[in-house]
Amino acid sequence: MLLSLALVTAVVAAARGVWSPCGLSMLSSLNPVSxxxxxxxxxLTAAWYVAGAVAGGAALGGGLALAAFGVGRAGARDSLTWALVLGCAAIAVASDTRMFGRSLPVHPRQVDERWLTTYRRWIYAGGYGVQIGAGFATYIMTAAVYLTAALAVLTGSPAQAFLVAVVFGAVRGLAIVGCAVANTPDRLRSLVARIDGWATPSTWVATAVAAGVAGVAAAQLGGAPAAGVTVAVLAAGVAISRRWADGVVSCPVPAQAGTRATSAAS
Known part of the structure; x- marks a missing residue:
């Protein structure tokens, strides 16, 4: 169960990376036209890029596998593991929606575009792929990236943790394959515009997946009622925080205070 959750989260987190400055930069820099x-x-450029992304995911997987080995050796109870999963997923939801006005670090770093004119193709394409596939080397567009790493470690299995990271890297790299149809400048502009239009929905998909992980963890701890309560609480928190952020929620003004304010203004 935990491996399945980690893999789903990895795929969604990696796909969300398409909308990072680096992801969009790759689409505009590595395409049939350019x-x-x-x-x-x-x-061939795409092949080098995907290979680099898989290598980056494998590098991440090495670290996660080591941490997972430690977790496995600790022999934590299932209840503790699922409680940690629930906590990590709730933090991811709160971060992506800025529920408390804060978010996890986004690491605002882009790849160096000078590589395109400085190095050979296999270096710039493969090198970009490694940085993108590693997950934490460039912009982090969703807390689901952190959640992916946490779930991989909590599996307690080095092999499973490594697999999750490699899948993450592969999905991030394969995103560039979508550019294959953009073989003219007009098609490229149209493709980028369509992708840009899905930026906000992609954020909510990542948030929904994190909420789903929280719900599954709650179900493992307390059954369906606990899952329902968890998802409802998270949804309410997101709704309230969004209304505050939009300036919709305001403190009600007592009738007498409002009357005095009106009188003073007149």
């Missing part, structure tokens, strides 16, 4: 202008075939 690679043709450099005298390269896009297919």
């Amino acid at each position: 690679e043709r202008a450099r005298g390269h075939r896009f297919g």
Whole structure:
């Protein structure tokens, strides 16, 4: 069960990375149009990029596998593991929605675009892929990235933790394959515009997945009622925080105070 949750979260977190400054930069820098202008075939460039992303995911997986080994050796009870899963998922939801006006670190770092004109194709494509696939080397667009790492470690299995990280890296890398259809400037602009239009929905999908993980963890601890209460509390927290952020919620003014204010104004 925990491995399945980790894999689903990894896929969604990786896909959400498409809307990071680095993700959009890759779409605009590594595509059939730009690679043709450099005298390269896009297919081979994409292959180097995906290979690099998988390698980046594997590098991340090495660290997560080591941590998972420690968790496995600790032999924590299932109840403690699921309680930690619930806590991590709730933090992810709160972070992505800025429920308390704060979020987890986003690490605002982009890849160096000078590589495109400085290095050979296999270096810039593969190097970009490694940084993107590692997850934490560039912009972190959703707390689901942190949640993915936490779930991988909490499996207590080095092999499973490594698999989760590699899947994350592969999905991040494969996002560039969508550019294959953009073989003209007009098609490229249209593709980027369509992708940009899905930015907000992608955030809510990542948040929904984190909430779903919290619900499953609550169900493991207290059954369906606990899951329902957990999801309801998270949804209420998100709704209230959004209304406060939008300035919709305000403190009610007592009738007498309102009357005095009106009189003073007149």
